[in-house]
Amino acid sequence: MLLYYTIAPRLGTILLSDFKVLHSTVRDQAVEKLKAAISSGYLRPGQRLIERDLCEMCGVSRTSMREALRILEGEKLIVNVPHKGPSVAVPSPEEAKQIYEVRIELEALLGRYAAANATKAQVVALHSSVDLFDIAARADDLGEMVRQADIFYSILFEMSGNTIVVDLLQKLRARINTLRATSMSQRGRGSHSTKEMRAIANAVKKGDPELAAKALAEHVRQATAAALSKLGPDSAVETARSNKTPAPGLQLAPSSKRDRPLPAGHPEEH
Numbered sequence: 666m667l668l669y670y671t672i673a674p675r676l677g678t679i680l681l682s683d684f685k686v687l688h689s690t691v692r693d694q695a696v697e698k699l700k701a702a703i704s705s706g707y708l709r710p711g712q713r714l715i716e717r718d719l720c721e722m723c724g725v726s727r728t729s730m731r732e733a734l735r736i737l738e739g740e741k742l743i744v745n746v747p748h749k750g751p752s753v754a755v756p757s758p759e760e761a762k763q764i765y766e767v768r769i770e771l772e773a774l775l776g777r778y779a780a781a782n783a784t785k786a787q788v789v790a791l792h793s794s795v796d797l798f799d800i801a802a803r804a805d806d807l808g809e810m811v812r813q814a815d816i817f818y819s820i821l822f823e824m825s826g827n828t829i830v831v832d833l834l835q836k837l838r839a840r841i842n843t844l845r846a847t848s849m850s851q852r853g854r855g856s857h858s859t860k861e862m863r864a865i866a867n868a869v870k871k872g873d874p875e876l877a878a879k880a881l882a883e884h885v886r887q888a889t890a891a892a893l894s895k896l897g898p899d900s901a902v903e904t905a906r907s908n909k910t911p912a913p914g915l916q917l918a919p920s921s922k923r924d925r926p927l928p929a930g931h932p933e934e935h
Contacts, residue, residue, distance in 0.1 A: 695733035704842030710755040758896045765889040776877035778825035780869045791866045802855030848891035
């Protein structure tokens with residue numbers, strides 16, 4: 666016997682089954698894995714994306730991968746140029762500037778709330794994340810630097826307790842991480858980022874909202890300058906060379922034969 670819920674005569678009858686939450690699809694997993702690859706810098710701005718390689722990397726069919734790429738194109742992380750195919754979006758200097766202008770205001774608020782609400786345990790975790798970022802910076806490991814910076818901000822998000830500010834920054838997270846990878850690829854930027862992140866952590870430890878806001882604003886200003894220098898017309902973002910080894914953690918377990926990479930010559934290949 667079907668259960669139903671009548672909302673209003675004008676809207677008619679809606680089956681409760683219509684509200685059932687479905688399990689994450691292979692396409693959704695592929696979207697998240699590709700976002701992680703772009704955010705970490707494994708897939709660099711401007712890099713051409715070959716469907717066959719992506720299918721092999723993620724262990725999904727061409728159909729699932731094409732759907733994932735369409736979603737990322739809608740989120741402006743990927744561009745699809747006629748006759749050339751998809752590639753990782755290269756933020757224009759103007760777009761990057763606008764993202765940073767929004768980010769600087771939001772992160773100043775984030776710093777104020779974090780300094781006012783941080784617990785001792787969170788302060789310790791924040792300083793530890795700076796230490797791990799420093800190790801990655803000294804090793805010139807761009808992917809790990811981006812990952813540790815993301816963890817640093819995740820701790821600040823938790824500290825702040827301001828769900829509105831966090832939600833707005835989360836919506837920009839993938840695009841911010843793309844720019845972060847761009848700015849951190851500038852020679853010497855890693856050591857400067859360490860000092861700026863340390864200043865933020867110290868301000869939070871002191872419980873000084875205004876000092877934390879200023880430290881975060883300064884960090885964003887310096888990141889802006891570094892990113893724009895890489896995105897300028899005389900300093901185009903380098904296209905990453907093709908990688909034959911899948912990025913760590915990007916492999917998806919195929920849930921069925923249909924979600925396995927398609928063999929050459931398969932009708933779905935075309």
